[in-house]
Amino acid sequence: MTQTAEQQKHTSTGQDVLVVDGLVRRFGDLTAVADVSFRIAPGETYGLLGPNGAGKTTTISMIAGLLEADEGSVTVVGQPMGPTKVAPKRHLGLVPQDLAIYPDLSARENLTFFGRLQGLSGGGLRARVAEVLELTGLTDRAKGPTKEFSGGMKRRLNIGIGLLHQPTLLILDEPTVGVDPQSRNAILESVENLSGEGMAVLYTTHYMEEAERLCDRIGIIDSGTLQAEGTRDELIRLIGGVDNIQLTAAGDTEAAAEALRALPPVARVDADRGRLQLTVHDAPTAVAQIVTTATASGLQLSDVQISRPNLESVFLHLTGKALRD
Amino acid sequence: MRAALAIAGVELRRFVKDKGNVFFTFIFPLVLVFVLGSQFGGSASSGTVTITGPASDLRTAVSEQLEDNDVTVQLASHDDMLEQVARGRTDVGLIIDEEAVTAYSDGGSAELEMIASSSSTSSAAQQHVRVAVSNLDLQQLQLRALEEAGVPTTEASEALDTAAGQVSEPTLEVVSVDRLSQEFQGLGQFDLGASSQLLLFTFLTSLAGSSTLINARRQGVMGRTLAAPVSTLQAIVGQSFGRWVIAFFQGGYIMLATWLLFDVDWGNVGLSLLVLAVFALVAAGAAMVLGSVLDNEGAAVGAGVGLGLVLAAIGGGMAPLEIFSDTMRQVAHVTPHAWGYDAFAEIQRHGGGITDILPQLGVLVAMGLGVLLLGTWLLRRSLARSL
Ligand SMILES: Nc1ncnc2c1ncn2[C@@H]1O[C@H](COP(=O)(O)OP(=O)(O)OP(=O)(O)O)[C@@H](O)[C@H]1O
Numbered sequence: 025m026t027q028t029a030e031q032q033k034h035t036s037t038g039q040d041v042l043v044v045d046g047l048v049r050r051f052g053d054l055t056a057v058a059d060v061s062f063r064i065a066p067g068e069t070y071g072l073l074g075p076n077g078a079g080k081t082t083t084i085s086m087i088a089g090l091l092e093a094d095e096g097s098v099t100v101v102g103q104p105m106g107p108t109k110v111a112p113k114r115h116l117g118l119v120p121q122d123l124a125i126y127p128d129l130s131a132r133e134n135l136t137f138f139g140r141l142q143g144l145s146g147g148g149l150r151a152r153v154a155e156v157l158e159l160t161g162l163t164d165r166a167k168g169p170t171k172e173f174s175g176g177m178k179r180r181l182n183i184g185i186g187l188l189h190q191p192t193l194l195i196l197d198e199p200t201v202g203v204d205p206q207s208r209n210a211i212l213e214s215v216e217n218l219s220g221e222g223m224a225v226l227y228t229t230h231y232m233e234e235a236e237r238l239c240d241r242i243g244i245i246d247s248g249t250l251q252a253e254g255t256r257d258e259l260i261r262l263i264g265g266v267d268n269i270q271l272t273a274a275g276d277t278e279a280a281a282e283a284l285r286a287l288p289p290v291a292r293v294d295a296d297r298g299r300l301q302l303t304v305h306d307a308p309t310a311v312a313q314i315v316t317t318a319t320a321s322g323l324q325l326s327d328v329q330i331s332r333p334n335l336e337s338v339f340l341h342l343t344g345k346a347l348r349d
Numbered sequence: 350m351r352a353a354l355a356i357a358g359v360e361l362r363r364f365v366k367d368k369g370n371v372f373f374t375f376i377f378p379l380v381l382v383f384v385l386g387s388q389f390g391g392s393a394s395s396g397t398v399t400i401t402g403p404a405s406d407l408r409t410a411v412s413e414q415l416e417d418n419d420v421t422v423q424l425a426s427h428d429d430m431l432e433q434v435a436r437g438r439t440d441v442g443l444i445i446d447e448e449a450v451t452a453y454s455d456g457g458s459a460e461l462e463m464i465a466s467s468s469s470t471s472s473a474a475q476q477h478v479r480v481a482v483s484n485l486d487l488q489q490l491q492l493r494a495l496e497e498a499g500v501p502t503t504e505a506s507e508a509l510d511t512a513a514g515q516v517s518e519p520t521l522e523v524v525s526v527d528r529l530s531q532e533f534q535g536l537g538q539f540d541l542g543a544s545s546q547l548l549l550f551t552f553l554t555s556l557a558g559s560s561t562l563i564n565a566r567r568q569g570v571m572g573r574t575l576a577a578p579v580s581t582l583q584a585i586v587g588q589s590f591g592r593w594v595i596a597f598f599q600g601g602y603i604m605l606a607t608w609l610l611f612d613v614d615w616g617n618v619g620l621s622l623l624v625l626a627v628f629a630l631v632a633a634g635a636a637m638v639l640g641s642v643l644d645n646e647g648a649a650v651g652a653g654v655g656l657g658l659v660l661a662a663i664g665g666g667m668a669p670l671e672i673f674s675d676t677m678r679q680v681a682h683v684t685p686h687a688w689g690y691d692a693f694a695e696i697q698r699h700g701g702g703i704t705d706i707l708p709q710l711g712v713l714v715a716m717g718l719g720v721l722l723l724g725t726w727l728l729r730r731s732l733a734r735s736l
């Protein structure tokens with residue numbers, strides 16, 4: 025009890041909920057995780073973005089105290105974490121990449137069981153189970169064995185179990201893999217809601233769009249190493265991030281190019297047979313001004329295309345390979 | 350402790366939901382108990398005697414005598430006879446060799462060697478053999494008397510006297526039956542088999558049930574359990590408590606069924622249940638070790654059944670420990686079965702009390718704790734393996 029009060033104090037004083045420091049894990053000759061360090065602040069959503077085999081799940085297993093680290097340390101709400109530690113696990117909610125539910129038990133039985141393991145009991149447990157069933161849209165299907173569930177329903181239950189005890193840090197390991205776009209969107213929305221309620225989230229994915237949409241900060245991981253870390257914009261700036269606008273037009277492209285070069289957001293213009301390539305800062309804001317100027321210089325525009333560097337380009341830049349192979 | 354109870358509860362719930370489990374744990378042993386019981390019942394009348402030796406007047410005479418007394422007589426080679434005796438398929442092995450045959454027809458002293466099995470009906474059969482042989486002896490005396498005697502009564506009695514002097518009574522040499530027959534004195538026909546079956550089944554079912562631990566590991570729920578504030582020891586204790594309840598319930602059920610159906614005397618029931626409880630602890634712990642070492646449910650069931658049979662065979666779950674050689678009996682005591690067997694023997698046959706079985710209980714508890722701790726360590730290691 026006193027411990028919980030103390031932990032509460034730690035969190036409320038703004039101490040990081042998770043500190044990962046120099047984690048290393050080898051499997052035989054293979055170094056699955058080679059020196060990974062990062063921190064997650066209270067209420068923050070942190071994304072680990074990396075391709076298959078990057079070491080995301082291995083990192084998470086060490087954070088959740090399921091796997092012994094060969095080197096380095098994990099601290100959860102100020103307490104050292106490891107396979108033999110029990111107390112810090114109270115603060116974590118783990119949603120494993122592979123479904124971890126009993127197929128022969130019902131959704132309610134699954135939730136009740138894992139709730140008990142988290143120390144919930146009696147009316148409190150029943151109330152939370154009902155809330156989570158509602159949240160995951162499984163209230164109507166609470167009774168049947170989960171092996172009769174659709175893939176999406178199983179995924180939702182898998183996530184629900186992680187939320188049951190309202191953890192300080194929710195760890196989601198690729199929760200949308202193998203889910204149809206609709207369920208996927210529902211999952212992303214609920215993660216946004218949780219984070220809105222102040223829950224810190226560690227989210228791994230190899231979908232760039234998910235990381236962009238959900239995460240306050242993103243760590244790019246490849247071959248067991250964190251390649252870069254920061255907000256989306258910081259990461260893009262890292263590769264000298266500038267946007268591109270391509271204009272397709274008829275008319276005097278040379279004259280138009282001259283006029284466009286004079287605009288402040290425009291860094292560079294290349295004209296080539298009815299096509300203009302512009303390198304600009306902040307394309308969405310600049311595009312209106314650019315179109316006006318181009319039209320004013322007598323161009324008849326037939327197409328305007330904006331392209332911005334995304335995390336995909338960042339990943340390509342950092343590792344020399346595509347995020348999805 | 351709450352976590353361990355929750356885990357045990359969920360395992361029991363899953364166990365009950367699976368109809369196959371119910372069949373193999375409760376219906377199947379009953380079927381086997383029934384089959385074995387009727388086998389025992391069939392030979393119960395006057396027992397079976399297996400005779401070995403060449404065809405001879407003596408062999409025919411002994412067979413006829415025995416059959417007259419409702420004893421089933423079988424002929425077999427020496428080795429087959431020994432095997433049948435060892436397995437309890439026959440109650441008594443009787444050796445009528447050339448030497449005895451010659452001695453018999455010459456009216457000399459014939460020595461018949463008798464080997465008693467440990468089956469519960471053996472002492473009755475031994476008695477039949479003794480009676481048959483002394484009857485033969487009498488017949489032989491009369492035959493000689495008639496041959497030698499003329500008509501006159503005085504001469505006849507003289508001849509009888511002479512004959513009595515010539516024909517010595519065939520002497521029976523009983524080989525190593527005394528300790529055994531004493532050991533099994535007063536034991537009901539199925540008492541011995543029932544305690545062995547009990548040990549065999551509870552252990553075997555538990556080991557085969559190690560597949561549920563592998564199942565929990567494969568389905569990721571074990572990982573999820575250990576990501577909750579639950580120690581590996583608590584997880585193992587919970588899992589094995591679930592197993593233990595099943596094993597104890599199964600054992601208790603076999604005790605009840607054999608008592609009702611075959612009138613098996615379990616002695617002091619409280620003590621017998623205590624032995625069962627401690628033995629089931631070892632069985633459950635062993636299942637945790639197996640379930641942490643193997644990664645495939647099918648393999649676990651196979652290994653569980655195989656190991657269950659082998660351990661039972663070594664440890665007196667199939668043939669009584671008393672017929673084992675001294676070395677084999679020592680070897681047998683690496684298995685929990687042998688200790689369980691000894692404890693049941695104390696309770697069932699010698700009316701032993703708690704103090705008499707303390708050594709056995711102590712060893713079983715130590716074995717149980719040993720396998721539980723080993724299981725905990727192995728389970729933690731197993732999480733680093735990809736399944
Ligand atoms: N238990 C294990 N034994 C041996 N090698 C392992 C084990 N677990 C992971 N690995 C290896 O470690 C590397 C990292 O695996 P990990 O599961 O952490 O990747 P990931 O980033 O989660 O990939 P994915 O996106 O496919 O889930 C891989 O090369 C994998 O084969």
Ligand SMILES: [Mg+2]
Binds near residue numbers: 080081197
């Ligand atoms: Mg993974």
